[in-house]
Amino acid sequence: MPATLDVNVLEDPAHACAAMLLGPILGGGNLVLTGGSTPRRAYEELARALQAADHDVSETALWFSDERCVPPDDELSNFGLVRHALLAALDPDTAPQAHRIEGELGPHEAAERYELRLSQSGAPEFDLVLLGLGPDGHIASLFPGQESLAEDSRLVVGVEQAGLEPFVPRVSLTLPALANSRQIVFLVTGEAKADAVAGAFGPDAETDPQLPASLLVARAREITLLLDDEAASKL
Ligand code: 6PG
Numbered sequence: 189m190p191a192t193l194d195v196n197v198l199e200d201p202a203h204a205c206a207a208m209l210l211g212p213i214l215g216g217g218n219l220v221l222t223g224g225s226t227p228r229r230a231y232e233e234l235a236r237a238l239q240a241a242d243h244d245v246s247e248t249a250l251w252f253s254d255e256r257c258v259p260p261d262d263e264l265s266n267f268g269l270v271r272h273a274l275l276a277a278l279d280p281d282t283a284p285q286a287h288r289i290e291g292e293l294g295p296h297e298a299a300e301r302y303e304l305r306l307s308q309s310g311a312p313e314f315d316l317v318l319l320g321l322g323p324d325g326h327i328a329s330l331f332p333g334q335e336s337l338a339e340d341s342r343l344v345v346g347v348e349q350a351g352l353e354p355f356v357p358r359v360s361l362t363l364p365a366l367a368n369s370r371q372i373v374f375l376v377t378g379e380a381k382a383d384a385v386a387g388a389f390g391p392d393a394e395t396d397p398q399l400p401a402s403l404l405v406a407r408a409r410e411i412t413l414l415l416d417d418e419a420a421s422k423l
Contacts, residue, residue: 192409193389195423208373256358257295306344314369326401333397342362344360388402389423
């Protein structure tokens with residue numbers, strides 16, 4: 189189990205998520221953002237908080253947990269989500285630097301290039317990694333039972349087959365890369381995620397490659413869960 193697991197069941201988890209991201213962004217840290225649909229509101233709220241703070245945060249680096257192998261302007265792009273919901277609202281001269289995964293290059297080339305980029309920046313220990321959770325327990329683009337879960341030496345892997353929609357190849361940070369963070373924040377909402385939440389974080393949780401989140405729990409230092417009532421309903 190991680191050093192600490194802090195479970196928060198909240199009326200507005202997106203609001204709490206924006207508040208948690210704000211500090212490390214203002215502090216010039218290295219953060220990992222995630223995709224999917226859940227974080228959109230958190231990113232929009234974070235954009236408003238950053239506008240209000242009016243600080244130069246161009247030393248802050250935003251990395252990505254994973255990407256779909258599509259061009260950055262495709263509606264499935266995780267970078268596209270962050271660009272629309274967060275970066276577009278900020279002054280480009282003082283906004284954080286976003287290091288996008290070049291999904292359009294295909295899973296393996298994009299993974300190699302992202303790994304190089306991370307390594308050239310000192311393969312940072314992240315200040316904060318934000319993740320969502322799939323109803324099947326996947327995190328980033330690490331899906332149940334796939335060999336990417338066993339990757340122990342690389343920071344980034346190409347994933348030819350997604351285990352869940354959208355069924356496009358993916359690029360994902362690996363478990364060791366994600367675990368190398370001072371804190372990991374999960375933003376999870378909705379009843380469809382309740383079994384996965386209980387399986388990975390509940391009192392009877394076990395480490396199980398069929399539930400990728402549980403493998404990260406075993407390696408992480410500090411995990412904060414931001415859940416709504418539905419996602420927490422089976423804890
Ligand atoms: C992705 C993700 C993925 C996501 C979960 C939850 O690219 O799909 O990064 O790991 O966080 O699938 O997605 P939702 O928020 O859409 O439920």
